[in-house]
Amino acid sequence: MAAQWTSYQPGPYANEHIRITPTKLADGRDFFYMDDDPAYVSGSKTRELKDPRPLDYRFAPHMDADGHELPYAAPMMRRDPLTGDWIPMATARMNRPITAGPGATATGNPLAARKPGDPYQDGEVPDSDYDVVIFENRFPSMVQVPGQSGEPTLVDGNPLWEQKPAAGRCEVICFDPDEQGLPADLPVSRLRTVVEAWAFRTAEISQMEGIEQIFPFENHGQEIGVSLAHPHGQVYCYPFIPPKMEQELRQSHAYHERTGGNLLKDIMEGELAAGERVVMRNASWIAYVPAAARWPLEVHVAPVRDLLTLDQLNDQERWDLAQMYSALLKRGNAFFDTGDGRGMDLPYIAAWHQAPVRDPRRANYRLNLQFFSFRRSPNKIKYLAGSESGMAAWVSDTTPELIAQRFHELGAVDIG
Amino acid sequence: MAAQWTSYQPGPYANEHIRITPTKLADGRDFFYMDDDPAYVSGSKTRELKDPRPLDYRFAPHMDADGHELPYAAPMMRRDPLTGDWIPMATARMNRPITAGPGATATGNPLAARKPGDPYQDGEVPDSDYDVVIFENRFPSMVQVPGQSGEPTLVDGNPLWEQKPAAGRCEVICFDPDEQGLPADLPVSRLRTVVEAWAFRTAEISQMEGIEQIFPFENHGQEIGVSLAHPHGQVYCYPFIPPKMEQELRQSHAYHERTGGNLLKDIMEGELAAGERVVMRNASWIAYVPAAARWPLEVHVAPVRDLLTLDQLNDQERWDLAQMYSALLKRGNAFFDTGDGRGMDLPYIAAWHQAPVRDPRRANYRLNLQFFSFRRSPNKIKYLAGSESGMAAWVSDTTPELIAQRFHELGAVDIG
Missing domain, CATH: 3.30.428.10 (HIT-like)
Structure with missing residues (x-):
């Protein structure tokens, strides 16, 4: 076999x-x-x-009510002229x-x-x-x-x-x-x-x-x-650059044009220098609450080495990522104090942002995981209502430093 | 008095x-x-x-535990370097x-x-x-x-x-x-x-x-x-242009530069010419399901006259808007067939997009109401999960024409 x-x-x-x-x-x-x-x-x-x-x-084509063969109806997408987004x-x-x-x-x-x-x-x-x-x-x-x-x-x-x-x-x-x-x-x-x-x-x-x-x-x-x-x-x-990636590519490209640097690398190094919001690290990965976090619980995970995409990870980085991901999920479940010390099954989204396949701005991007939860407390959810859904304007109910402080309570920063 | x-x-x-x-x-x-x-x-x-x-x-300032007076702690906002958004x-x-x-x-x-x-x-x-x-x-x-x-x-x-x-x-x-x-x-x-x-x-x-x-x-x-x-x-x-408005202003400004026209006006006229997605109209307002609708129920309402902001409405337009809004909410509640003919209390967001206060691109914008619901069926909600929350890439579970068809079943297009 x-x-x-x-x-x-x-x-x-x-x-x-x-x-x-x-x-x-x-x-x-x-x-x-x-x-x-x-x-x-x-x-x-x-x-x-x-x-x-x-x-x-x-x-396969399918038959309509009259027995005529109709071709497979593929999903379509339309471009919203008001935003430029493909839907x-x-x-x-x-x-x-x-x-x-x-x-x-x-x-x-x-x-x-x-x-x-x-x-x-x-x-x-x-x-x-x-x-x-x-x-x-x-x-x-x-x-x-x-x-x-x-x-x-x-x-x-x-x-x-x-x-x-x-x-x-x-x-x-x-x-x-x-x-x-x-x-x-x-x-x-x-x-x-x-x-x-x-x-x-x-x-x-x-x-x-x-x-x-x-x-x-x-x-x-x-x-x-x-x-x-x-x-x-x-x-x-x-089959297109999604709107949030487009925004991030625009920002990281402009940053590179202005400073010659890599925005995501400089953000990671800024977080390491500030220290307060770094919540976990091992030999290959740094996890931090970003300085402008928008969700009630948000952690970004960045590779120490300059990498564009997930397939560039070496063997050690793959093991270290598995360890980091495991620790992140466990700390996420313990994040909200449920009173009984048992933690909860945290709802979350873990979103991999990697360099696009061929967009020329890809070289100025850098791999990162954006992990976040809608949960605000053991019995409250953050909903995406008028400001978020209507204007894409996020309002955070907490601060990045408070999120990081709770992670620090949950265990040592260095898990390597 | x-x-x-x-x-x-x-x-x-x-x-x-x-x-x-x-x-x-x-x-x-x-x-x-x-x-x-x-x-x-x-x-x-x-x-x-x-x-x-x-x-x-x-x-008012407040006292800390030691009796010291602390100034009022105003809410702050931070700019996310990765997206450029203020949070x-x-x-x-x-x-x-x-x-x-x-x-x-x-x-x-x-x-x-x-x-x-x-x-x-x-x-x-x-x-x-x-x-x-x-x-x-x-x-x-x-x-x-x-x-x-x-x-x-x-x-x-x-x-x-x-x-x-x-x-x-x-x-x-x-x-x-x-x-x-x-x-x-x-x-x-x-x-x-x-x-x-x-x-x-x-x-x-x-x-x-x-x-x-x-x-x-x-x-x-x-x-x-x-x-x-x-x-x-x-x-x-x-105190900033929200991200979605920024996107719409960028699109409408580029459209004006390219064609000399007003994007939102041309969209409204395009919908009137196509006809199929127009769901209500009176003397002052046109309601249509936009051709690239992203929500399971979405209707945009545009003034017939070129207007930038809500305070520019004349007396007739204010009465006609009240009538249109009332009809829209009633049809929204009847939209999903609950089986008993009684309709439901539809959850919705009604979001007024108007020209910004002083951004120079304001002249190329045009007032519009974006009305939408997360509800997909009497017992299902559209959640903003990985694609929407992580990548801002909306995936519609229906088509604009199906939404419009349901509105047509609910009553005459001309409510004037």
Whole structure:
């Protein structure tokens, strides 16, 4: 079975600690097993590669009520003339399953490992066990359809309203087969495999035509609308530079033009010099509450070394990141004092900002993780109301120094 | 009592239908009664002007634990070097009362009219009755402190991190003394007074030094974190151009440079020409679902006449806006089919985008209301998760045409 690993052209992300086994789901989507340990390769277990579900090819034409064949309706995106933003319009996602919370509609968990003999046919994982799996989202808001033209057209013939296929890519990364598991409770060795998944997908998707930004992220918690409780993250690959990256690229490019420096590096060094807001560090990574934090709990994590993208991490940096991510999630759960000392399952978003795929300003950017929570206290949430949603003007209910102070209470800064 | 009206220099917003009676609350904040009908002037009722609460002057110094006098701690704002955005840091707001929903902490409703003999002392309205009242927020995220320097300083001495006082202004507008009332159920004559309040505050606050953007808005619904159920709106007056306005000004300015035209006017005319997404109109206003709508329910309302700001509305436009706003709220509540035909209390944000106070690009802007809801269906909410909160990349779960189609089902386009 070693052939599966080596035959997958593992490239710069491969190493002796991880095994990658690719396959295709029944409808044609890409699927990858990532095993924590290559012992699987020489061990008794092989990965089940065949998806038993009788799914149609995902881009198959469909029949209308009169029996006419209609081509696959790809999601489109339109450019908002008032802001310049592209808005993917993901009508297909309206039918996606929800297994968490009061609006739950699905009858099973599609991220679970398949149980032998289980009649449930919507599971996405062919095997009855796994470590980490990655696959293309079945209900993508962006997808590249083979043979489909990416040329823009005009809505109602008006040049104000450009539209074109939302030719991006949406992938799901499952962190563990245990659907009740929390990412904060996973061993560092497993989080190391998750880091590997981020690096692997960044390396591979960067080679795909038309993708401008690769965005690995994790949404955690029903409070922010996570529709599947199973521990997982996502990778959104946009066929455009997303608005927040555009803002950051504009700022870091202007800073470079003005000073010759790298904005993100100078921010990190400024935080190290100030000291007060640095909350964790190890040999490869610095975690700090940014001096102008906008969320009630916000931590940015920057590599010590100058790096643009996740696939540039070396082996040590991958291990150190897994350790840092684990510590960050555990401290996040302990951040709000629940009175009983047990902490809480913190809702959070972990958002990887990395250099865009080909935008010429990429050289002045620098890899960073932006970790934040909407939670303001054990029983309060920050909502994005008029100021944030209507004017994109954030108002913080706390200060960066208060956030950092709480982290300092939770443990030593140096976790290396 | 007519003197109170005329002595208030009513300016361009005054007219024979509205009476404005100014006073000050016990802690020095501005307070205004706006009465639907000047009959009060000659009637038996006068407005109670005296706030009976023993409140300290709001900018009074306070004593620390050792009895030393500390100056009033004004809210500060810091500029995020990574985005260029100013972030007001409103630590004082952490103590604000919450009377709605499970996190409710307050013992009364500060927006209620005072009940004679009521021992509750936190009510903000001196009178036992009112139509509409406006007052400065007791827990503002931005405030102008008399005598306080607005000069920027540096956080930790680092030129990357500018900070200065968040010298803006936050006002509250109560729409009705009935704390159970819904804005959608108010008579058009009352909404006319609310329109008048928007115009009045825009006219007056435009004259205040240091205010760059006046943003009247309404947050409605516990689902979006509204902390007081009482029907009310707010006016945020920013000492900077908020990020979304900056984006819109950049786009409309570039459009003018390129074409000589006004972007917002051409968008409105494009929507009229296309027709499909126009959902309501009367003699003064056009309501349409924008061709690149990002929310599950989104309607923009534009004046027929070229106007920059709310205080430029003439008498007819104010009445027509009240009628349009009423119709919009009613259709919003009927939008999602609840199965029982009764509709729902839709959570929404109504955000007024008007020309900035003095930015030179203001002439190429045009007044518009952006009305939207987070609700996706009777039992689903759109959450702003990784893509929206982390990358500011909105993904729509529907299409503008589907939204417009539902509005068309709910009633005739021409409500004039």
